[in-house]
Amino acid sequence: MSNSSPRPLNPPYRVLMGPGPSNIHPRVQQAMAAPLLGHLDPYFTNVMDDTVTLLRALFRTENRLTFPISGTGSAGMEAGFCNFLEPGDIAVIGVNGLFGERMVDNAQRCGAEVVPVTSEWGRIIDPEAIEEALKSQKRVKLLALVHAETSTGALQPLAEASRLAKQYEALFLVDTVTSLGGHEVAVDDWGIDICYSGTQKCISCPPGLAPFTANPKALATLEARTRKVQSWYLDLSLLSSYWATGRFYHHTAPICMVYALYEALRIITEEGLEARIERHLRNGLALHHGLEAMGLTLHAQEGHRLNVLTTVRIPPGIDDLKIRQGLLNEFSIEIGGGLGPLKGKIWRIGLMGHSSTEANVLLILYALEKLLAKEGYPIEPGAGTTAASKALEEK
Ligand SMILES: *Cc1c(COP(=O)(O)O)cnc(C)c1O
Numbered sequence: 001m002s003n004s005s006p007r008p009l010n011p012p013y014r015v016l017m018g019p020g021p022s023n024i025h026p027r028v029q030q031a032m033a034a035p036l037l038g039h040l041d042p043y044f045t046n047v048m049d050d051t052v053t054l055l056r057a058l059f060r061t062e063n064r065l066t067f068p069i070s071g072t073g074s075a076g077m078e079a080g081f082c083n084f085l086e087p088g089d090i091a092v093i094g095v096n097g098l099f100g101e102r103m104v105d106n107a108q109r110c111g112a113e114v115v116p117v118t119s120e121w122g123r124i125i126d127p128e129a130i131e132e133a134l135k136s137q138k139r140v141k142l143l144a145l146v147h148a149e150t151s152t153g154a155l156q157p158l159a160e161a162s163r164l165a166k167q168y169e170a171l172f173l174v175d176t177v178t179s180l181g182g183h184e185v186a187v188d189d190w191g192i193d194i195c196y197s198g199t200q201k202c203i204s205c206p207p208g209l210a211p212f213t214a215n216p217k218a219l220a221t222l223e224a225r226t227r228k229v230q231s232w233y234l235d236l237s238l239l240s241s242y243w244a245t246g247r248f249y250h251h252t253a254p255i256c257m258v259y260a261l262y263e264a265l266r267i268i269t270e271e272g273l274e275a276r277i278e279r280h281l282r283n284g285l286a287l288h289h290g291l292e293a294m295g296l297t298l299h300a301q302e303g304h305r306l307n308v309l310t311t312v313r314i315p316p317g318i319d320d321l322k323i324r325q326g327l328l329n330e331f332s333i334e335i336g337g338g339l340g341p342l343k344g345k346i347w348r349i350g351l352m353g354h355s356s357t358e359a360n361v362l363l364i365l366y367a368l369e370k371l372l373a374k375e376g377y378p379i380e381p382g383a384g385t386t387a388a389s390k391a392l393e394e395k
Pocket residue numbers: 020072073074075077099146148149150151175176177178198207
């Protein structure tokens with residue numbers, strides 16, 4: 001056996017412009033290096049209280065049950081389904097991308113019967129189709145939608161769906177993993193009963209926590225369950241006994257991740273939620289203008305495009321991997337490729353949280369211009385960056 005020490009850890013610095021994680025603020029990085037405390041230490045329980053207060057402001061909710069679940073965004077998704085669905089329940093779920101599909105899988109694993117409402121990947125779910133699905137069943141327990149479909153770049157309108165959920169007496173569950181902290185999300189005003197997110201997208205924290213909130217109506221459903229929640233780890237009544245109602249040990253909270261989230265939420269408060277959403281809008285639109293000026297086609301339905309994640313079609317004859325490798329190796333930029341039916345057809349460019357800057361908009365356009373020109377794509381040098389800087393100046 002060799003006695004040389006294993007390689008030191010020395011990851012390169014990347015500009016993270018994919019579908020998440022986004023870059024983190026140096027203050028968030030620093031927060032994770034703060035001294036470790038016990039999970040019942042009075043100092044730490046104060047941090048928990050303050051984190052919950054800041055999360056309520058971010059979700060725009062008064063919900064008492066609001067806290068970060070230990071685990072990534074998918075843990076939030078699983079908690080959203082396994083606590084509220086029992087075998088035999090009916091769930092209507094919007095499916096227009098990978099995360100809608102993942103919701104269906106979650107609901108089916110809970111033994112629920114799923115009525116999917118589908119739409120092409122890149123288009124929104126039509127409210128009329130939602131109503132048809134709700135109408136077709138005797139009693140729908142839950143209506144679930146993905147607000148920001150990270151696999152397609154589409155932003156789902158929620159107002160009409162929320163109204164329909166109330167009319168048909170179904171709980172309204174919304175995935176805001178990619179929208180929270182980048183697009184407007186207003187849990188109480190929008191009548192959302194159950195909502196979860198993730199830390200590594202527009203909140204700009206490392207992956208590892210899933211902010212979660214549920215209102216009293218949802219909790220009444222939880223209390224009325226006829227059998228225990230099948231997941232011990234994600235059982236909201238057990239989690240509440242640590243986060244909300246007492247300080248009873250359930251599992252050891254990931255202390256350093258909570259530090260990171262607290263710091264990230266402090267940064268969001270300092271910037272102001274409205275200013276932050278405005279920043280994502282301005283940079284997102286500038287990127288859209290820049291890409292179109294390069295002769296590229298945006299993939300998501302017009303009028304329903306995300307500002308935090310842009311999907312753009314790969315021009316014919318251009319090698320997907322070659323361009324993405326060029327971005328990584330020559331510019332140290334990460335972007336995402338397409339998933340499922342969009343594999344090899346689109347790129348996904350994130351401008352989330354700390355990564356949503358004017359500098360990054362211009363950098364990605366410059367890098368794409370260079371790499372595409374090298375591949376023989378007909379392009380006027382500077383077309384994308386010029387259009388984007390014009391858009392940035394106008395705003
Ligand atoms: C990223 C994402 C998830 C899953 O989050 P993980 O942190 O990867 O587990 C769920 N829903 C949406 C819309 C996402 O973008």
